[in-house]
Amino acid sequence: MSVEHPGLFWFTATLAAYVVSRIVHHYTKSFLTSPLLLTCVLCLALTVGLHASYREYMRGGQWLLLLLGPATVAFALPIYEHRALLRRYWPTLVLGVGFGCALAFGGTWLLSGLLDLPRDVRLSVLPRSFTTPFAMAFAKDVGGAPDLAAVCVIATGILGASLGGMLLKVLPLRCALARGAMLGMGAHGAGVARAREIGDEEGAVAGLVMILAGVTCALLGPAVALFES
Structure with missing residues (x-):
C-alpha cells in the first residue's frame, strides 16, 4: 500500500538528489554521472520505490519548475x-x-x-x-x-x-x-x-x-x- 508524501518531501528529495549528483560527478567526470542525468535517475528510483505517481511528485517538483524562467x-x-x-x-x-x-x-x-x-x-x-x-x-x-x-x-x-x-x-x-x-x-x-x-x-x-x-x-x-x- 503506497503512502502519499507532501510536496515538501519531493522538493527536498530532488534537491538532495542533485547535491549527491554534483558530488559524484565532481569525482567521476563522466557524462553518465552528469547531474542532469543522475538526478533524474535517482528521483525516478525514489518514486518507483515509494510507488508514487508523477502527479504526486509534481506537488513538490512544480516549485522547481517555476525557477526555470529566472534561471x-x-x-x-x-x-x-x-x-x-x-x-x-x-x-x-x-x-x-x-x-x-x-x-x-x-x-x-x-x-x-x-x-x-x-x-x-x-x-x-x-x-x-x-x-x-x-x-x-x-x-x-x-x-x-x-x-x-x-x-x-x-x-x-x-x-x-x-x-x-x-x-x-x-x-x-x-x-x-x-x-x-x-x-x-x-x-x-x-x-x-x-x-x-x-x-x-x-x-x-x-x-x-x-x-x-x-x-x-x-x-x-x-x-x-x-x-x-
Whole structure:
C-alpha cells in the first residue's frame, strides 16, 4: 500500500538528489554521472520505490519548475560582461542560430516522420534542441506534451554536451565564438555549463546562442500550430 508524501518531501528529495549528483560527478567526470542525468535517475528510483505517481511528485517538483524562467534570465549576466565580443560578431551569431534552428527542427521533423510517431509525440519532440522553458511553452502551444518535451530536452542536452566536448578535441575550432556557439546551439543549458568550463567567453557566446535559439523556437510555435491544425 503506497503512502502519499507532501510536496515538501519531493522538493527536498530532488534537491538532495542533485547535491549527491554534483558530488559524484565532481569525482567521476563522466557524462553518465552528469547531474542532469543522475538526478533524474535517482528521483525516478525514489518514486518507483515509494510507488508514487508523477502527479504526486509534481506537488513538490512544480516549485522547481517555476525557477526555470529566472534561471534562463540569469544567463544575461555573462552575456552583458562580454557584450563587446557579442556586438562585434552579432551577424555571424544570428546567421548561425537561424541555420541551427532550421537544422534542429528539420532533422527532428524528418526523423519523427520516418518513425511514424503520433502527432502529439512528434510535436513534443520537435523543440528538443531548445532550452527547457521555451521547449515546454512551445509544446503546450502546439498541442504536444510539455513534460515529454522537457525529457527530450534533457536527453539532448546531456548527449550534446558530452559529444560536443569530444568534438572540440577533433574539430579545428580555435576561437571562443565557434566553440561557444556549437555548444549553445547543440546542447542548450547543459552546453552552456560545459562551455563555461572551457572559458568565460565560450560561456557567454553559448548563453546568447541558447537564448536566441529559444526565442526563435517561441516565435515558430504559432506557425507550427497553424500548419498542424
